[in-house]
Amino acid sequence: MRSIPLRPGADLEGFRAAVRRLAAEECSPEAVTFTQGGAPGLFGPEPGLFGAEPGLFGAEAARASEEAGPAPPLALPRAVAALVPAIVPHRDEARYALLYQLIWRVRRGERHLPEVASDPLVHRLTRMRRAVARDLHKMHAFLRFRRVPGEGERERFAAWFEPDHHILEAAAPFFVARFPGFDWSILTPEGSAHWDGARLRFGPPERREALPAGDAFEAGWSAYYASTFNPARTNLAAMRAEMPKKYWRNLPEAAAIPDLVRNARRRVAAMIEREPAMPRKRTPTRALDAMAAQGPEDLEALNALIRRSEPLVPGATQAVLGEGPVGAAIAFVGEQPGDQEDRLGRPFVGPAGQLLTRAMEEAGLARGSCYLTNAVKHFKFEERGKRRIHQKPTAGEVAHGRWWLDRELGFVHPRLVVALGATAVLALTGKAIPITRARGPARFDGKPYAGFVTVHPSYLLRLPEEAKAEAYAGFVDDLRRVRMLAQDLAGAA
Ligand code: URA
Numbered sequence: 001m002r003s004i005p006l007r008p009g010a011d012l013e014g015f016r017a018a019v020r021r022l023a024a025e026e027c028s029p030e031a032v033t034f035t036q037g038g039a040p041g042l043f044g045p046e047p048g049l050f051g052a053e054p055g056l057f058g059a060e061a062a063r064a065s066e067e068a069g070p071a072p073p074l075a076l077p078r079a080v081a082a083l084v085p086a087i088v089p090h091r092d093e094a095r096y097a098l099l100y101q102l103i104w105r106v107r108r109g110e111r112h113l114p115e116v117a118s119d120p121l122v123h124r125l126t127r128m129r130r131a132v133a134r135d136l137h138k139m140h141a142f143l144r145f146r147r148v149p150g151e152g153e154r155e156r157f158a159a160w161f162e163p164d165h166h167i168l169e170a171a172a173p174f175f176v177a178r179f180p181g182f183d184w185s186i187l188t189p190e191g192s193a194h195w196d197g198a199r200l201r202f203g204p205p206e207r208r209e210a211l212p213a214g215d216a217f218e219a220g221w222s223a224y225y226a227s228t229f230n231p232a233r234t235n236l237a238a239m240r241a242e243m244p245k246k247y248w249r250n251l252p253e254a255a256a257i258p259d260l261v262r263n264a265r266r267r268v269a270a271m272i273e274r275e276p277a278m279p280r281k282r283t284p285t286r287a288l289d290a291m292a293a294q295g296p297e298d299l300e301a302l303n304a305l306i307r308r309s310e311p312l313v314p315g316a317t318q319a320v321l322g323e324g325p326v327g328a329a330i331a332f333v334g335e336q337p338g339d340q341e342d343r344l345g346r347p348f349v350g351p352a353g354q355l356l357t358r359a360m361e362e363a364g365l366a367r368g369s370c371y372l373t374n375a376v377k378h379f380k381f382e383e384r385g386k387r388r389i390h391q392k393p394t395a396g397e398v399a400h401g402r403w404w405l406d407r408e409l410g411f412v413h414p415r416l417v418v419a420l421g422a423t424a425v426l427a428l429t430g431k432a433i434p435i436t437r438a439r440g441p442a443r444f445d446g447k448p449y450a451g452f453v454t455v456h457p458s459y460l461l462r463l464p465e466e467a468k469a470e471a472y473a474g475f476v477d478d479l480r481r482v483r484m485l486a487q488d489l490a491g492a493a
Helices: 012-024 078-087 095-107 120-142 168-178 216-228 236-242 252-273 286-294 299-308 339-344 351-362 395-412 422-429 457-462 465-492
Strands: 002-006 032-036 146-148 156-160 183-187 192-195 200-203 330-334 371-374 381-384 387-390 416-420 440-443 450-454
Touching (some): 002 012, 078 095, 120 168, 120 440, 330 422, 339 351, 339 387, 395 422, 457 465
Parallel strands (some): 156 183
Antiparallel strands (some): 183 192, 381 387
């Protein structure tokens, strides 16, 4: 029996090296065991920044695979190669053995095995993959930095988090991308991650008590949460599903929840008392006049009005209506139809739409089960020779379309609305907020649905070639979070 020692946690690199060697030797899954815990080495000998002793992680363990020299590269189908990093962080001790069984069977001719959902091995691995993805989502969403004493001029932040799986290494790059400009540390019971503005380092485990007390920065979180809390949407079950109690003790804003919930009824009554905020009529169009007179009763009636309306800027062939089932759990809001959409009369069918559809598929979202629409319903462009060049709608044009969009989403009644890009955020919130600040789960004040902000797919198309792959992966990652958030909301409903 071959015994492969892997370091504790998620030893992706060690596992990959072992698989290459085992495959080269045609070693069957029955003839190998993977052991963990005896071979540290990731964190190196540096002491913990917040007090943990370095001894635990001192010695470099000898790896069987390394001793024997590098193994030849191994080509695996993409689906299998992608599954390995998604499963390795799982806490189940059997994860490496299960993955190796999958790899073995795929190499023995079952090339499409990862797609056979009914296979017990695939079923188990799929559940593990989802558990890891969910844990990552929770860490991205619920980790809260607090300001801690720093060295010299530089500000320093730290956070405590207790993940269910070994996800620290997989989660850390997200925080590097989000907070590249300040020094931070993430402390967990299994290890720590430290960013100094240039380099990401991993260190030993820390204790919760090692985290210094919070300050005004943390108090700011509570204030922000209180200001975005919508009393009309108080749904404790949904709140607990998306933000399970386990995370509350590390969330500064959680302290505000009991009071906010207690006062919700009073605040809703006050909101009802206030006059409803109807949009001001800027340029009265035929459609707005008709709507004011008729008040559309359903989506069909609203669409009939939108179809009859005239674009604020002449030129578009037709109004492009939203598409997808009424009652869809997720609605996507883009900016405005593009050239292809204008010609075909359907949203998101041009290059950006195709990219969105592909990313949705990769994230496990069926386009047909989602609702897709735009902040502005007409294509605005400038003619250059034979080409029609997209022009961004002005804030006024977006405000003009808001009344329609609100009604439209009211009829579709999604649980979650995804804003694609800054124009969609403006349409949904009335505020110009940069995507870099708003990206991720969001609350659109006063709206009866949860929100999520991500980039517009056309932004990905405009990026330089070398930046595209990474940005696209981040987009797919966001859409995965959207899927999980919608599942959580459905589970809680
Ligand atoms: N971009 C959008 O925002 N919407 C579309 O329908 C197509 C491209």
